Amino acid sequence: METAAQPRLPRAERREQIVAAATRAFATEGFAATGLDEIAAEAGISRAILYRHFESKTDLYRAVLDRVCERLGAAVGERPGGFTDAAVDGLIAGAAADPDGFRLLFQHVPREPEFRDFADRFGTGMTAAAHQQIAALVPDPAWARWAAKLAPVVAIEAVIAWLDAGRPDIDAAADRVRGAIGGVVSAAQHRPEPTEA
Structure with missing residues (x-):
């Protein structure tokens, strides 16, 4: 607890301290x-x-989610060309910089109806970016849409699994996540051989 011996923080610093602690909690x-x-x-x-600093737990939670989305959005960035290698690198960098925020946004928030819009907005943006790139690689529009919806889910789950594994070799992590996404694209491109009657 704050004591008389502790220096008083400026309001903005105290607010940031509370938001960081709330993210962890x-x-x-x-x-x-x-x-x-x-x-x-x-x-x-x-x-x-x-x-x-905060009127309610809901007010604080929204501040936490705003911060998480802002930081992760900055890490991933608005990149022309869709869900590119640079976007995957940014997703991993964002998760590495704020693993608690990443887990919060993608593991807890989707199960919380009042706040689900935060994860949905981020997911919708990722799906649109993925579709922009995948549509050029997958000629069938239905399979391109399927892959565009699945690729961000695979990327997010791969990053969470990477965090859970103790963040092994950050340089190789992006290649592995891209490999998992490549598997989705490859499955969407697959044309089964005709069967003989």
């Missing part, structure tokens, strides 16, 4: 199972100080 159990007392303890402050 929420990433463990999600919104419903995380209490404000846990967040205050994680931040090393009192609940009263927390309420000076």
